[in-house]
Amino acid sequence: MSLPTTSDFLPHIAYDSVIFGFSKGKLKILLMEYHDTGWFALPGGFVGKNEDLNHAVQRGLKERTGLENIYLDQFYTFGNLDRHDPEVMKTILAANGYLVKDDFWLLDRFLSIAYYALIDYEKVTLLPDSLSDSIDWYDIDALPDLILDHRKIVDKALQTLRENLDRKLIGGKLLPERFTMKELQQVYEAILGEKIRRSSFQRKILGLEILERHEKLFTGKSHKAPFLYSFKE
Amino acid sequence: MSLPTTSDFLPHIAYDSVIFGFSKGKLKILLMEYHDTGWFALPGGFVGKNEDLNHAVQRGLKERTGLENIYLDQFYTFGNLDRHDPEVMKTILAANGYLVKDDFWLLDRFLSIAYYALIDYEKVTLLPDSLSDSIDWYDIDALPDLILDHRKIVDKALQTLRENLDRKLIGGKLLPERFTMKELQQVYEAILGEKIRRSSFQRKILGLEILERHEKLFTGKSHKAPFLYSFKE
DNA sequence: TATTATTGTCTCAATATGTAACAATAGATC
DNA sequence: GATCTATTGTTACATATTGAGACAATAATA
Missing domain, CATH: 3.90.79.10 (Nucleoside Triphosphate Pyrophosphohydrolase)
Structure with a gap:
């Protein structure tokens, strides 16, 4: 060395x-x-x-x-x-x-x-x-x-x-290939250092039409399962 | 040399x-x-x-x-x-x-x-x-x-x-200390490479409250004289 | 079957922007 | 002085965009 x-x-x-x-x-x-x-x-x-x-x-x-x-x-x-x-x-x-x-x-x-x-x-x-x-x-x-x-x-x-x-x-870029909307929102919140309104965020991101929606993610938790998304290439 | x-x-x-x-x-x-x-x-x-x-x-x-x-x-x-x-x-x-x-x-x-x-x-x-x-x-x-x-x-x-x-x-920064709204708009248009709607531009810039309005500029042309503006420090 | 937590979506209000019109006005023309 | 022209400052209305909250759907639990 x-x-x-x-x-x-x-x-x-x-x-x-x-x-x-x-x-x-x-x-x-x-x-x-x-x-x-x-x-x-x-x-x-x-x-x-x-x-x-x-x-x-x-x-x-x-x-x-x-x-x-x-x-x-x-x-x-x-x-x-x-x-x-x-x-x-x-x-x-x-x-x-x-x-x-x-x-x-x-x-x-x-x-x-x-x-x-x-x-x-x-x-x-x-x-x-x-x-x-x-x-x-x-x-x-x-x-x-x-x-x-x-x-x-x-x-x-x-x-x-x-x-x-x-x-x-x-x-x-900070997430795996497939991720939930909540995870993406958390990334945004962590970077911006502030909370984001869930419905506005989802509407805005989906409106950009840059995400592909895949199957649902079943985590075993007792609530509605979120979709998985990936970015269109 | x-x-x-x-x-x-x-x-x-x-x-x-x-x-x-x-x-x-x-x-x-x-x-x-x-x-x-x-x-x-x-x-x-x-x-x-x-x-x-x-x-x-x-x-x-x-x-x-x-x-x-x-x-x-x-x-x-x-x-x-x-x-x-x-x-x-x-x-x-x-x-x-x-x-x-x-x-x-x-x-x-x-x-x-x-x-x-x-x-x-x-x-x-x-x-x-x-x-x-x-x-x-x-x-x-x-x-x-x-x-x-x-x-x-x-x-x-x-x-x-x-x-x-x-x-x-x-x-x-590309203009003299005092300038008209039209000059500022022309700067924006030259930089962005596209025309901007006059009323929207004026409303947006004035809404920012970063400009100080001064006396009118009389150029000798036969139309309404524009105000001069400067940026607040 | 009822309950809980969370999701996807919708509604309505508030804000911002696109578009066009209108009134004001400095000088030119008569 | 009255009228005309070009340009300005402002307003009005339609059209997005965003904020804030509500609602129905649903996966697992009790």
Whole structure:
């Protein structure tokens, strides 16, 4: 196991990903916890010298989640000077046994291109990277402190996701292929952070004619069974 | 006069700006024309090693237009490999009398962070950079061919501007401090590329209660004089 | 068979938008 | 000064769209 080297990757350029999942009525994101430090950060990475930017992000997501062809939206590139703090990376590397010189490329200033991803929580197989103890889901309403400006990145991701929700009809990306109307509504509520009126929601979504209605789902509960839906391709 | 050097700027990182103006009922953008080549490109630049990304863009805009505190929106970072074509930059440099080696930093691959700007057409003083013959306004509906992927950047800028128009209420940024309702409507029509019903538009905009109504504008024409409006701060 | 929880749909009110008309008015024409 | 023209600000009415609640249907339980 070795550190990424400056000959393989573009200097000064990184990406960070805010990976959203949905489980038990809650919106969650993936965070990495670095060895020893107790520090949390967004999953991120670097761009190969001969690699498309979007490919680098897809590659990183596959390494962490096992998933391919993930829904991704690039939402902002963070390029302020105040996001540069070489001590943070130095400490993370030191905690992993890497003692590097002050001019080591990972200690340089980085611009970060930020993406959010929407994935099916159930399909994920989590795998930490070499510098991390763990990667795990955290409730969006109860995040630990994050390194550098990662909290700002999360906030802007959520803001963008909210703005895009109706426009791009991406709520379903957080659910399995087939889902009930109630589940879809819960996704919307979790993203928007507010309750939605059931009848209005159902009427609006069905009115868009983007859903296919399938068989009913019998859960064994003593009440009317809901239909299952999927998005038309 | 000399070329920017790799010791002053971050390698592999550029920005491009789609600068919108509005004049005579038409939406326009600024393009640079490079010496001899006859090639057109978006105004762009590089980020200083100790400079905020947003500052670099504001700095570039000031150099080209004379304006400060321009309204800017970052909308996408272009990072595909296929946008790399060293021959283009080589030719531009050669046309300016610069013969550079193949490993010259400006011939490297660049990621470009793209912004659109909205400015008051009347307030601009255009100034080309050292590699360009001229910088000038071009009707958005009649652009010349652009180098590299700059046409794609323009298209995405316009698309984003359209999506943001109602949400961010930025139409007025293209007009002087005070303007008539008809002028504002023409801005909206130019951006959206479609006619808008006069009464609906007026009702909607006034209903937002973001405009201040001032004195009437007497143009000498033989009809009712329109009010002047400004945006509430 | 009655009960409970939840679903799909409908109704009516409130709000927003499309469409057209009307009255007001600044200057031109006579 | 009276009339005409072009354009403006506003209103009226029809047509969606959305908010809020009610109602009937139904899967399992008692």
